[in-house]
Amino acid sequence: MLHLQLPTEPAWADLALRNLEDILVDHLYCEQKAASNAISMIVRYPERTALVDTLADVVAEEWEHYRRVLAEIRKRGFTVGPQRVDEYAVRLLKFERKGERDKQLLDKLLVCAIIEARSCERFKVLSQTVEDPELAVFYRELMESEAGHYTTFTDLARVYYPAQEVADRLQACVALEKEIVETLTPIAGRIHQ
């Protein structure tokens, strides 16, 4: 799905859904990071008009996702504990060529695109397996929204970089993501692990 090389194993959902509180809280932090990442890019690249205009909308959408997940948590009386280390994101962020402002922007856009793609894929699995019918609809809607964000980030990359460069770098990012997913130890209640 969306260029990912490795589909999620069916067993992932059983582990993820073993504790609904944990998965919703982990998801809450994913939405928070998606919004704050988009804000950081706007702060770092204010001269890139298309980027600022597009990501201003993405921030609003991710924050709406955050509010919706928070509402699901509050409705169920769950507690938001401290954020846990997201090994998946930590390892994927190493893809960025740090210290090279222009090249790093391409890498940032592609890492965001891949995280959106994996989130979208996992939300699809959750929508098909979660027992709560309200949450099934909820995850279906978020799946569609994150699929749109994957396209948003790859389109933005092509605004600023030649199509071939984007394609080559995207392929490298997808290959790294596959390696990360293959080697991560699965943990209960996590979106990306």
Ligand SMILES: [Fe+2]
């Ligand atoms: Fe989101």
Ligand SMILES: [Fe+2]
């Ligand atoms: Fe998103």
